[in-house]
Amino acid sequence: MKFLYIGQYTLGTTSRMRGEALKAIIKPTIFEVIDANIPFFKTHRLLRSFGFRYKKGPLINNINKYIVAALKQETYDLIWVDKAVFISLQVTKQLKSLTKKLIHYTPDTAFKGNKSKYFYKSLLFYDYVLTTKSFEKADYLNHIEKEKLVFIPQGFDKNVHYPRHTFQQKERKVLFIGLYEPSRGNVIKALLDHNIKVEVAGKNWMPFIKAQNSVNLNFLGEGLFNDAYAKAISSAHLSLGLVSKRFPELHTTRTFEIPACGTVLVTERNTETSQFFNEDEVLFFSDEAEMVDKISVLLLDDEALQQISQKGHLRATTSGYDYQSQLLHICTHIGLLNNA
Numbered sequence: 254m255k256f257l258y259i260g261q262y263t264l265g266t267t268s269r270m271r272g273e274a275l276k277a278i279i280k281p282t283i284f285e286v287i288d289a290n291i292p293f294f295k296t297h298r299l300l301r302s303f304g305f306r307y308k309k310g311p312l313i314n315n316i317n318k319y320i321v322a323a324l325k326q327e328t329y330d331l332i333w334v335d336k337a338v339f340i341s342l343q344v345t346k347q348l349k350s351l352t353k354k355l356i357h358y359t360p361d362t363a364f365k366g367n368k369s370k371y372f373y374k375s376l377l378f379y380d381y382v383l384t385t386k387s388f389e390k391a392d393y394l395n396h397i398e399k400e401k402l403v404f405i406p407q408g409f410d411k412n413v414h415y416p417r418h419t420f421q422q423k424e425r426k427v428l429f430i431g432l433y434e435p436s437r438g439n440v441i442k443a444l445l446d447h448n449i450k451v452e453v454a455g456k457n458w459m460p461f462i463k464a465q466n467s468v469n470l471n472f473l474g475e476g477l478f479n480d481a482y483a484k485a486i487s488s489a490h491l492s493l494g495l496v497s498k499r500f501p502e503l504h505t506t507r508t509f510e511i512p513a514c515g516t517v518l519v520t521e522r523n524t525e526t527s528q529f530f531n532e533d534e535v536l537f538f539s540d541e542a543e544m545v546d547k548i549s550v551l552l553l554d555d556e557a558l559q560q561i562s563q564k565g566h567l568r569a570t571t572s573g574y575d576y577q578s579q580l581l582h583i584c585t586h587i588g589l590l591n592n593a
Contacts, residue, residue, distance in 0.1 A: 254423045255326050256281035257352070260335025262288035265478030267360060267506060267576075268335040270410040273348070274576040275333060278584055289339070290537040292319035308338065308369050328352065331589060332381075336361065338369035345375035354589070358383040360407055364392035386527065388501045390457060405583060406529070409509040411575040413479060416515030417487035420559050424448040425552055429491035429517065430477055430546065431507065436498040443541040445469055447549060454485065473566065475548035486514040490558055492553050494520040509574045512565035517551070518556060519544065530576070534565040539552060 256279060260268035276284050292315040293301065298416050304312025332352040334340065336359045340348075349355050357379045365388070376396040383403045384393060393402050427444055429437065438461045438589070444451050445467045453462075454473035455557045456480060462472050477485050484490050492514075494507040502527035511518040512535065518525050522537035530537075536551065538544035551558055573579060583589050 254279065254281040254330045255285075256325070257285045257287065257319045257332045258328045258335070259287045259289060259325075259332065259337075259340075259348075261290045261293075262286050263290045265482070266290075267410070270413065271358065271576055271580065272333075272456060273412075274410070274580050275584070277579050278577065279589060280332075281330075283326070287320055287323045287529075289316060289320075292316045298333065299424070304339070308371065313339055313341070313371075317341050321347065322342055324351070326351070330354070330449045331348075333358065335359065337375065338363075338367055338372050340456045341371050342377065343375045345371075345378050350368065351380045353359050354380045354587075356381045356383070356587070360385045360404075360506065360559055362389060362500055362502075364387055364389050379452060400516070403583065403586070405579055406525075406574065407504060407506045407509060409506065409569070409578045411513070411570065412482050413575060414486075414510045414513040420515075420562065422488075423516070424450075425491050426452055426489050426492045427493060427514075427548060428452045428454075428486060429455045429493040429497065430473075430482060430485065431505075432497075432578060433461060434498060437493075437495050437559065440471070440493065440495060440544070441465075441519065443545050447545050447547075449548060452472050452485075452489065467477075483510075483514050486511055486516050489516055490552065491517045491519050492528040492564070494518050494526075496521060512569040513575070515566045516564055517562045518565055519548065528569055528574075530565065533570045533576070534561065536561065563566070 257586060258272045262269045274375040296312045297489050300311045326415045329352040331354050332348050333356045337357055361553060362479045363372060372394060381403055382393060382397055382401055383405050385405055387404060427449060432455050445465060447472055451468045452471045452473055456475050458472060462470060473485060492511045494511055496505050503523050506518060508526060518535040520535055522539050536547050557574050
């Protein structure tokens, strides 16, 4: 089987994690990768920023030219595209002409955010479209048939997201890794106001951190990826799995990565997170007051902390939430393994 994977393939990206999982599952005779990050980062920073925001300009041209130039085979049995927001209709048609199956996957929003006219026009050329956003199903169905749409929850990589610390080695703190949003800042401030030690990492946190001027707040940097990301989560007793409020997100990769690393997941209680975990496996909350009360009590109870972290870890790692299990199920469902 000749398999082409197109997506971000920098070490630590979830796109690469999925690509490596698919490679192990399908075991193709030829596995080629076109790393979309290469033309992305070769584009001038200002043009890159403009292209990322408006989906126009040299960035789009550079990525599409790079993909076409990198094609090596006359035909492929499978082409899997991860996050096709920059790929033009013309290039999508060319990819479709080269393969028996063209599949798209994105862990991101495609209609409430990351809007792309290229992607919308190209959707009908994919044989299957995989989304992790249940709230966007209706948007997809405005472009493709129901049979082509496959919903898959977010996941984690069992080769990366696993406990790096024993319970005794963990620190009595709450961790959050992710982009700053006002709602997330409010959560962190509520913890600080109750003298709870917090560590954060991610972009756009510095104005918030300077405004707090708190000895209980530690900034770990803008970027923690791969092993550094997993080690940071594993080092804390509790870690926040906050969802974005920019769109109606109900779960995120953190929902599974945190308990997989052996740390107590602190997350909003909603229809999706309640399906993934039971009340004794994670720390659910409905508002900031409930969250602070529960965390304050739990940080004083090592036995309860350890029990929840163990139960959450067991649930995350035995319920098929890892990429390998998820993608094996998907590959079977859409008939990829029959052609391998």
